[in-house]
Amino acid sequence: MFDQANPATLTLGNARIVTPDGIVEGGLTIDGGRISGLTDARDGRDLAGAFLIPGIVDLHTDHVERHTHPRGGVIWPFLPALMAHDGVVISGGTTTVFDSLSVGASMKRPERREILEPLVAAMLEGQERGLFRAEHLLHLRCEISDPATMALTDATVGLPISRLVSVMDHTPGDRQSPDVQRWFTHMIHEMEVDEETGRVMMEDLFERSRTCGAEVRAHVIAASQAAGLPLMSHDDRTEAHVDQAVSEGIHISEFPTTLAAARRAREAGLAIIAGAPNYLRGGSQSGNVAVAELLAEGLVDALASDYIPRSPLDAAFAIAADPALPFDLPAALALVTRAPAHLTGLSDRGAIAEGLRADLAAVRIENGQPVVQAVWREGRQVF
Numbered sequence: 344m345f346d347q348a349n350p351a352t353l354t355l356g357n358a359r360i361v362t363p364d365g366i367v368e369g370g371l372t373i374d375g376g377r378i379s380g381l382t383d384a385r386d387g388r389d390l391a392g393a394f395l396i397p398g399i400v401d402l403h404t405d406h407v408e409r410h411t412h413p414r415g416g417v418i419w420p421f422l423p424a425l426m427a428h429d430g431v432v433i434s435g436g437t438t439t440v441f442d443s444l445s446v447g448a449s450m451k452r453p454e455r456r457e458i459l460e461p462l463v464a465a466m467l468e469g470q471e472r473g474l475f476r477a478e479h480l481l482h483l484r485c486e487i488s489d490p491a492t493m494a495l496t497d498a499t500v501g502l503p504i505s506r507l508v509s510v511m512d513h514t515p516g517d518r519q520s521p522d523v524q525r526w527f528t529h530m531i532h533e534m535e536v537d538e539e540t541g542r543v544m545m546e547d548l549f550e551r552s553r554t555c556g557a558e559v560r561a562h563v564i565a566a567s568q569a570a571g572l573p574l575m576s577h578d579d580r581t582e583a584h585v586d587q588a589v590s591e592g593i594h595i596s597e598f599p600t601t602l603a604a605a606r607r608a609r610e611a612g613l614a615i616i617a618g619a620p621n622y623l624r625g626g627s628q629s630g631n632v633a634v635a636e637l638l639a640e641g642l643v644d645a646l647a648s649d650y651i652p653r654s655p656l657d658a659a660f661a662i663a664a665d666p667a668l669p670f671d672l673p674a675a676l677a678l679v680t681r682a683p684a685h686l687t688g689l690s691d692r693g694a695i696a697e698g699l700r701a702d703l704a705a706v707r708i709e710n711g712q713p714v715v716q717a718v719w720r721e722g723r724q725v726f
Contacts, residue, residue, distance in 0.1 A: 353722065354387025358395040358705065361673055362695050363681065371395070373701040376721035380697050390705050393716055394672075397680040397694050398438025398702030399655050402507060402616060402687065403482055403597065403647035406431065407442050411462065418458070421465035426474055428652075433476040435653025436704035438720045439684070439692060441482035441507055442466065446499065447492030447559075456491045463499055470504065476718075476725035480687075482507040483567075484577075487559040488552040496563050500570045506687055508567040509575040509597055510560055510588075512552065517580065564591050573687055575616065582607040589613065595686060598649075600631035605642040614686055619646040619654035619679070623661065638668050645682040655679035656706070660713045 356370030360381065369383040370390075410424035425442075432440045444462060445455040469475050481504045485492050499505055536544070567574050575597040576588035585596060585607040596608035597616045608615050615637070621627050622634040637643045648654045656679070662668055663675040670678075677694075684693030692700040701722040706713050718726035 354382070355395060355703075355705075356382070356387045356389055358390040358393055360395045360695055361397070361676055363673060363677070365673060366394075371695065373719075373722040376701055376723070378695060378697055378699050378701050381695075390716070391707075393705040393707045395695065396436065396676055396704050396706055398692065398704055398718065398720065399436050399679045400439040400683040400687075400689065400693055401432070401437045401648045401652070401655055401679070402441045402645065402683045403443045403509075403618075403649055404432070404440060404652055405443050405650050406648070406652050407444065407462075411458070418454070421458075421462050422469055422474070425462075425465055425469050425479070429469075429475045429477055429479070432652050433718055433726045434715060435648075436656045436706065436715045436718060437477055437648075437652065438702040438704070438718065438725075439478045439480065439689065440652075441480050441687070443482040443484050443509075445486060446483045446495045446563075447486035447489030456489070456495065459495055460498060463502065463504075467502070467504065476720065478720065480504050480506045482509065483572075484509050484511055485559075485563040487512050487556045487563065490551065490555045490559060492559050493562045496566050500566050500572065505570070506572060507575070508563065508572050509577045510563055510593070511577040512556060512560075564593070568592060576613075579604040579608065585611055585613065597647075599637075599642075600627075600629070602632050602636060602640075602642075605632065605637050606640070609642055614644040615642055616645045616647055616683075616686075617643045618649040619658035620649050620651045622646070622658050623651075623654055635665075635667070638662065638670075643678065645686060646678045647683070656704075656713055656715070660706075660708070664711075 352374045354370055354372045358370060360367045360371060367381060369381060370387060371381050372379045407428050410428045411419055411421060413419055444459060446459060448455040466479055470479055483499055483505060485496055485508060574593045575595040576593045577597050579585050579596050579599045580601050581604060585604055589611045594613055595616060596613045598618055599605040599608060605615055617634045617637055626633040646655055646658055659675045659679050662670050663672040681693040692702050701719055703719045705716040707716055717724055
């Protein structure tokens with residue numbers, strides 16, 4: 344169990360410490376779960392020259408559903424599923440994770456309406472009992488095509504672990520999926536339904552989006568702003584999408600799908616979050632803009648794992664080694680540590696500096712591959 348009441352005091356030595364200002368060889372001391380200072384002493388825990396990096400802060404992972412829905416038609420008990428998810432998260436060096444839970448349903452999984460509240464209750468239980476090694480916070484992914492989203496938002500937006508809200512519309516023909524036929528072919532294959540059934544379901548989705556989308560969007564934005572939570576516009580494709588977000592008081596563009604939308608977001612002063620898997624794969628699985636293009640133009644403020652929990656770690660080291668990109672290792676790691684922490688008001692973490700939380704990961708490089716050796720959360724080793 345994670346014991347928050349009795350934080351550790353220790354020294355970590357013989358490391359390459361990645362600070363905001365550069366890489367320092369030596370060690371650091373931890374007292375009361377906080378970083379108390381850097382040292383050139385080589386006593387204490389010997390990290391054998393590994394990189395010592397801040398714990399990763401992941402603002403968006405859908406990976407929870409891989410454990411709650413391990414197979415079609417199977418729903419796994421929520422607390423054990425979350426504990427399994429937690430193990431995957433911490434092994435990738437992530438010490439703060441925003442679990443991205445669907446608020447409302449699009450077309451593929453209508454059961455999301457029924458499972459949200461018990462799943463959140465299990466998350467609260469695991470956090471309170473110290474069963475998780477990473478700190479789990481809640482990213483509410485609010486689907487505006489579902490009228491049920493309004494009540495579900497009201498039930499969850501005020502919870503202490505709710506820290507981030509994204510406004511989503513996965514109706515095909517716009518945003519993430521402009522090619523309706525391509526989306527439809529993929530969806531009926533994934534849902535294992537025939538074409539006729541699929542078309543009925545798609546028309547129902549179109550109807551819901553037309554009749555309630557604007558009302559649900561307005562409700563989600565108002566409720567989130569009343570709760571003081573950061574808001575993100577998801578899958579912006581056009582300049583008009585970005586302009587709408589700005590007019591609504593949204594300050595973050597998450598996963599813009601075109602270069603034009605990302606450029607407009609930068610002009611408008613919005614922060615931009617991109618997907619680490621997109622960079623590692625060399626492009627988008629949906630045919631949208633490649634994150635490498637966005638990075639090259641300075642159009643990324645933070646990276647999130649999206650659906651591969653360790654991808655922020657791999658992406659940061661790969662970006663630092665990419666000769667086509669202007670990032671050294673401290674700058675690349677800031678995309679997955681300091682920047683996401685800053686965007687969500689977590690000023691106590693995200694960098695190795697005196698007074699900040701001792702959320703840390705020791706990482707060695709084996710044939711170009713980052714390998715996590717150990718992870719500390721608030722000074723206690725959790726991996």
